[in-house]
Amino acid sequence: MARVVVDVMPKPEILDPQGKAVTGALQRLGFAGLAVRQGKRFEIEVDGEVTDERLDEIRRAAETLLANTVIETFAVSVETQEQAAAQGQPA
Amino acid sequence: MARVVVDVMPKPEILDPQGKAVTGALQRLGFAGLAVRQGKRFEIEVDGEVTDERLDEIRRAAETLLANTVIETFAVSVETQEQAAAQGQPA
Amino acid sequence: MADTVQHAAETPDQEQPWAELGLRGEEYHRIREILGRRPTSAELAMYSVMWSEHCSYKSSKVHLRRFGELSQETPVGKLLAGIGENAGVIDIGQGYAVTFKIESHNHPSYVEPYQGAATGVGGIVRDILAMGARPVGVMDPLRFGPLDAPDTARVLPGVVAGVGGYGNCLGLPNLGGEVVFDRSYAGNPLVNALCVGVLRHEDLHLAKATGAGNKVILYGAATGGDGIGGASILASESFDATKPSKRPSVQVGDPFMEKLLIECTLELFAARVVTGIQDFGAAGISCATSELAAAGDGGMHVDLDLVPLRDPTLAPEEILMSESQERMMAVVEPGDVDRFLEICRKWDVLATVVGEVTGDGRLVIDWHGETVVDVDPRTVAHEGPVYERPYARPGWQDEVQSRGTGGLRRPTGGDELRDEVLRLVASPNLCDKSWVTDQYDRYVRGNSVLAQPEDAGMIRIDEDTRLGVALATDCNGKFALLDPYLGAQLALAEAYRNVAVSGARPVAVSDCLNFGSPEDPAVMWQFTEAIRGLVDGCRALGTPVTGGNVSFYNQTGTTAILPTPVVGVLGVIDDVTSRTPMGFAVPGDAVVLLGETRDELDGSAWASVIHDHLGGRPPSLDLDHEQRLAELLVGAARTGLLRSAHDLSDGGLAQALAEACLRHDLGVDVVLREGVDPFVQLFSESTGRVLVSLPEDRVDELERTAAAHQVPTTRLGRVGERGGAYVVSGSFSIPLDELRARWQATIPEALGV
Amino acid sequence: MSPKIGVVTFPGSLDDVDALRAVRLSGAEPVALWHGSDSLDGVDAIILPGGFSYGDYLRCGAISRFAPIMTSVVEAAGRGVPVLGICNGFQILCEAHLLPGALIGNDSRTFVCRDQRLRVETNDTTWTSAFTRGQEITIVLKNGEGHYVADEQTLDRLEAEDRVVFRYLDRNPNGSYRDIAGICNERGNVVGLMPHPEHNVDPLTGPSTDGLAFFTSAIQHLHALAG
């Protein structure tokens, strides 16, 4: 089992009301100087090996379903063992 | 300006209806053998340098606000230039 | 360097991309003539958006004028504001006024269904707010391609989630709407949105900039590159070429921001610190500044550098054209500015003084210390081109009208009738719409007296006096195709009747005219016929048109949508507790049909569902009868005569009976008339009919009152037991469980949820 | 003297007007409270109303939980002051850890508005004493994120301590664990639920008047305290 991660973010030029609200809240909580954009993270457990074809397939899946490419961009990455382990715990 | 990323994922023992729905939808679209969990990705532009203290501060922000640790885990990472560049484009 | 007025004067021959901005050669020349020089690129940006079809109504203006011929008086009071304002305002007595309007957001909703629909709701809500009113409800007339078309599975859920996502988050109850499927909408869904607001007479605000020295304040969201499409052409030519040239043409809504904007604006009104106000819709700052200045008594000076930006790389022409949502512009007396800004701070709403009202009649806009716009605002806002587009009754109209339903096979015998009743009930246009409406909050604010699936939405306006208003929107595009004049009147009559069945008195009209390309003479003919129909219809019914919206270019390829003049009717009810709901309420009650049934099946749901047929002539309409019927219904509500009243429309009596039964799970036992084809009695779509139920011992009273109003009555039968059956005596019987299962399954099955 | 019940308005609160009306119709004095102030204006009970505070953009209730007034609410709750969280208010109470668990997106992934049947599982709380145990009621439900989750241990504990206050009947509308619609704290003075009792106080505008008993429960409790 391998893990592929698809990160989906609002395009930079598109309004991000979520990020705006979080940025404001952080400020009020005393965390200054942080500007936040909020997106989605999909962690995908892939049956079998992550071949190039498999990755291409996931890219197509991201394009059709996971991201709305009218307003969002996405990035696909394969997660290494160590990353996966780190991800599992609170940092 | 540097960028710090906070990834927030539902804890494994908590149901993830979004992820489950996405998994189902992918299957119906013919993308087989993919199991998805859906979380959030926060990209944080930090004013000034990302020192260790700054990172600690962001960890605290993640813990108090960005994640609900009752049901979610989070991971904080500093994004390198290259990653940032890659992130910018559709993969 | 920006293209300044001075630079424009010095470089008269500089090429300008007017065509790319959608202007025609003669329009560009007219702009040069007005200015006596070439426009700066900022001016060109302003003229091009303000003179677009969408903002200038250049193809429709000459026809819309006809609405102005109607009396500006409603049956309950005067119009306090009419066509030409952001929305019409009707005096409904007790010091209250209501304002309502429908707008379209069709094309954006095809590109990005969720955001398109969401920002459509946001836009119409700001129009209502700008009149000084508190928005109190929304409705959403929607049209989609066939339910089983693959793209509908993308568009419909997105649109519905968007309407709900935005309206729910604003805390506006959804009072009703329409969900209609037809193949003509496959590549061009219609997303119309209606908002209704309430104000006290003294709170009426108008969009005008008066009083030299008064400050112009921009408040709400920061300005980004949203929806500026064409302006980036200008920007990339005249500004630095290294920045991202691709600006988003999609706008993203922020309903939370809009909710703050509503509460903040209402507090500003209450504090009496606003002298003029304008919402931002299409064309952003170009529109707000030029309309405010044009309607005022002076001019306006604006410093664009002061506009808060979300994207600092925006060029002046882009800032002027940006359609970023959730923004408003107010004109404020200098002494009130501090208080104004303080209220905005309380609501966490960004507010900035960006200019002031001047006395010179010019709209002057500066950027980096230089003047980039210097125009007479009236030439931008009001003196755009006006076209008398050619129109002609299309050759195919006769052919379509001659192809009636006469030759179609009609069902005979109980089994066939039963089967077709069920097929109609389960058809996409007649089936249960809760998959859609369950995504809308209809309870918020606690004043929703009637909402879906009632014939009209009704809200209480005053808890003590129980004054309220009712609203319905309707349009049968198939009828409008068969005869656009009559089709528009049928839409009007249906909305009018839907308001009347609830017990409210219909008083005013708003419309959203959705059509194909105005450059097609056949479409233009449909459009002019629809307006003629509406004007004649409104005159007959005594209801003014208070405002509305035109949406052209609704077509897939070269095939236009069914002409779709959506009509919204507003009614007033003195005591909302006397309203009449649509569902059967008490077993044993008498069931009576008001109105007359003729053999009218052309354009009917039956023809379409059973035979996939559209042709012939729409049912006839008697507006005088509609008026008498409405009087009867409004009077009956006052005296508490009826326990239910349900308008007959698509699917005729067959469908109305099913809906009245399913509302509270009560059966019905109907005896059809001898000597008249049961098929016609069940499926004809003759207009001016209403299905009512009432206690047996008051049937005489109903018959007397109806006779006094010259409304025919037919005794149909009785309301049955809870969980009973839909029975047509001697013909067929359908257990309610079976009926409900068929009615409810359609949309969830089609969408796979 | 009739007790004073406060309703907090956060930016994006929507059902605050309704909650104030319900308080009035139930015979208490409604008091509007503002999120940005830490003053409770001497109210005897507090309602956190429904809505989309801060747009619910991060997580429902996550940002409101840090509003200045919440410090006072948490403190008052600790003193035994009755606190009712409705929908968004329930979410805020969970985020503030006044109640255990969390609310996540409905399993349908859509907003759901419907007249929902519920069973009152316990009347041993400040807000449900006027009901009978096991009573079946109909209350308006409307939310996008009403799916109650908590770990097994917490769920078992809630059940063991009789702190599941309401359960969904007929059809679980959002996937909530063990059909939970509402819960309370150990002392029973803090109750949170997803459905909206304030929309069920007038037969003209709601499907039932089953909501009134929430408010009369608290009023009776306050009268008893006042002796």
Ligand SMILES: Nc1ncnc2c1ncn2[C@@H]1O[C@H](COP(=O)(O)OP(=O)(O)O)[C@@H](O)[C@H]1O
């Ligand atoms: N179909 C129509 N029927 C009546 N009035 C209309 C119609 N279309 C537009 N109007 C009126 O023309 C004016 C300008 O419309 P519009 O540009 O949509 O206003 P806004 O800028 O507020 O959206 C408004 O008063 C509107 O009510």
Ligand SMILES: [Mg+2]
């Ligand atoms: Mg307007």
